[in-house]
Amino acid sequence: MNGRSIAIYGKTIQDEFFPYLEKMLCRIKAEGIALDCEVGFAAFLAEHFGCRDWFRQLYRQSDFPREDTALLLSIGGDGTFLDAVLYVRDSGIPVLGMNTxxxxxxxxxxxDEVDEAVEYICGGVYDTEPRDVLGLKVKGGNFPGFTYGLNEVGVHKTDSSSMLKIHAYIGDIYLTTYWADGLIVATPTGSTAYSLSGGGPIVSPACKNIILTPVCPHNLTMRTLVVPDTAVIRLKVEGRSGDFMLSLDSRLERMSDECEIEITTGDFKIxxxxxxxxxxxETLRDKLGWGGDIRNGK
Structure with a gap:
C-alpha cells in the first residue's frame, strides 16, 4: 500500500464481533500497514476491550488524515457507513464496509470473509465502484455541515396529525404537488434504503438517475418517478405547522416553510x-431473500 495507512471508523460493536475485528487489525498491522482510528471509536475499544496503543494516531472529522489514507474501513452497518462518508467527503478515498x-x-x-478481506486490502487487490451523491442547497435557510448525501434527501412532516404539500419542480418546470407525509429523493445507492420501504424501485448503482418517492401520498395515483441525474429538483413545502424536517442521510434539521430546497447530483463520487x-x-438476492420458498422456510 505504498506506506499509506488504513483509517478505522466505527461506533460500537458487540462482544461476539470483537475477536473478528482483533484478528483483522492484527493481521493488517503484521503486514506493516499503519492503522489510524477515529477518536470516539478508539475510546470505545479501549474501554470495552482494553485495546490501547493499537493505532498510530487518532483523528476527528476536522483532522481526518486525507493525504496519508489509502482506505477507510467502516466497522458496523449501513448507518455507520453513511457516517464514514462524512470523513472521506470528496477526497476520493475508498470506503470498505465490514458488516456487524x-x-x-x-x-x-x-x-466469515475477514481473511479474504485482509488479503485483498493488504495486497491492494480490489476494485472500487463510484457512487453518485446528492448535493443539497437550501435557499432561505441553512443546513449545517456537509451538504451531500450518499443515500437520500428526505422531506418529513413535523406534525403527526397533518400532511405536507410539497410543490415539486424539475428545473423550472412544475411537476406536481405531493399531498403526503413526506418525499424521498434518492440516489440509486439509496434505492435499497428508505426509498424502498416507501414503495420505490430498486435501481442499480450503475444507472444515472434520481428517484422521487412520496411517503404515504394522499392521492393514490402518485407513484415513484425516476428522472435523469442531470435534473435539478426544486421543492417548496407547505405545512400546517409552518415548518418541516429535512434529512440528508442520517442528519436531520428543522426548516421553515419559507425555505426552498434544491437537489442535484454532486460533482464528485464516493x-x-x-x-x-x-x-x-448477488447481494440483492442474498439480502432480500429472492428465490427462497417462504412456505417451507427455504
Missing part, C-alpha cells in the same frame, strides 16, 4: 470498495 449488523447493502463484508466475488445482484 443485520442487512448491510453498503457494509456487506461478513465476519468510491465503495468491491472485493472479488461480490456482485451487486
Amino acid at each position: 449488523g443485520r442487512l448491510g447493502f453498503l457494509a456487506n463484508i461478513s465476519v 468510491n465503495v470498495v468491491k472485493l472479488p466475488g461480490h456482485d451487486y445482484y
Whole structure:
C-alpha cells in the first residue's frame, strides 16, 4: 500500500464481533500497514476491550488524515457507513464496509470473509465502484455541515396529525404537488434504503438517475418517478405547522416553510470498495431473500 495507512471508523460493536475485528487489525498491522482510528471509536475499544496503543494516531472529522489514507474501513452497518462518508467527503478515498449488523447493502463484508478481506486490502487487490451523491442547497435557510448525501434527501412532516404539500419542480418546470407525509429523493445507492420501504424501485448503482418517492401520498395515483441525474429538483413545502424536517442521510434539521430546497447530483463520487466475488445482484438476492420458498422456510 505504498506506506499509506488504513483509517478505522466505527461506533460500537458487540462482544461476539470483537475477536473478528482483533484478528483483522492484527493481521493488517503484521503486514506493516499503519492503522489510524477515529477518536470516539478508539475510546470505545479501549474501554470495552482494553485495546490501547493499537493505532498510530487518532483523528476527528476536522483532522481526518486525507493525504496519508489509502482506505477507510467502516466497522458496523449501513448507518455507520453513511457516517464514514462524512470523513472521506470528496477526497476520493475508498470506503470498505465490514458488516456487524443485520442487512448491510453498503457494509456487506461478513465476519466469515475477514481473511479474504485482509488479503485483498493488504495486497491492494480490489476494485472500487463510484457512487453518485446528492448535493443539497437550501435557499432561505441553512443546513449545517456537509451538504451531500450518499443515500437520500428526505422531506418529513413535523406534525403527526397533518400532511405536507410539497410543490415539486424539475428545473423550472412544475411537476406536481405531493399531498403526503413526506418525499424521498434518492440516489440509486439509496434505492435499497428508505426509498424502498416507501414503495420505490430498486435501481442499480450503475444507472444515472434520481428517484422521487412520496411517503404515504394522499392521492393514490402518485407513484415513484425516476428522472435523469442531470435534473435539478426544486421543492417548496407547505405545512400546517409552518415548518418541516429535512434529512440528508442520517442528519436531520428543522426548516421553515419559507425555505426552498434544491437537489442535484454532486460533482464528485464516493468510491465503495468491491472485493472479488461480490456482485451487486448477488447481494440483492442474498439480502432480500429472492428465490427462497417462504412456505417451507427455504
